[in-house]
Amino acid sequence: MIVQNAWNSAECYTYQNWAYHDICINFSRLYFVLDGEGYYEENGKEIRLKRNHLYLTPVGKPYSLHENPNDKLLRCYTHVRIFPPVDHFTEICVEEGSPLFDAVELWRRHINTDDNEVLSGLVQLVLSCIRGSVRRGSSAAERTKEYLDRLSGTTLSMKDLCNDLGYSREHVTRSFQAMYYMTPKQYFDRRVMNIALEELKNGARVYEVAEALNYSSAYAFSKAFKKKTGMSPEKYVKTYLKTE
Helix, strand or coil: CCEEEEEEEEEEEECCCEEEECCCCCCEEEEEEEECCEEEEEEEEEEEEEEEEEEECCCCCCCEEEEECCCCCEEEEEEEEEEECCCEEEECCCCCCCCCHHHHHHHHHHCCCCCCCHHHHHHHHHHHHHHHCCCCCHHHHHHHEEEHHHHHCCCCCCCHHHHHHECCCHHHHHHHHHHCCHHHHHHHHHHHHHHHHHHHCCCHHHHHHHHHHHHHHHHHHHHHHHHHHHHCCHHHHHHHHHHC
């Protein structure tokens, strides 16, 4: 990405009633969120802007921005023209100690400069570091999968998931189904059962698997297991052993 121009830059709280509704412009906005509660919306999908994250808005696509007036957004921003133009909303976590973190700190230090050439150079440095920070797993679907894979136990709170990731429930479900052809809940339940299957194959007793997966009892686990697989844990083990 090559910065062609950068202007209108500052680090500040948003103005009163800060909101942009269905704007479609020929430049990108580069944001770094320091505090507060703000949202980006495109095609009915709403994404919460998170602390210590960088955002690039797309060119030529209508989108909206707004904040919670009771928790004003503190952010750094610069308007930029980039080649090639940004064609999708981009979110990047800025990890402390990373080259990207150092680049953002330098940008912040000189963000109020009147020298557009200096500002363009600073933004170019930030964007150069972004390329090394964008990785598989940055989409809503992939971040949801990573979140689910880290969970222990047998219960899933979609409210907690959405709050932690900063996405709406509708956006999480729709993007996850589009990539993995199942809902997050279906994936989570299947993952739990796969763990149980492996434990049983390795010789664990039913009550041990139930405890490991935080079921209330061996009976509760057996009931859930049979509902998902069509057979009891004991029958599954016997069937598996016969095929060995």
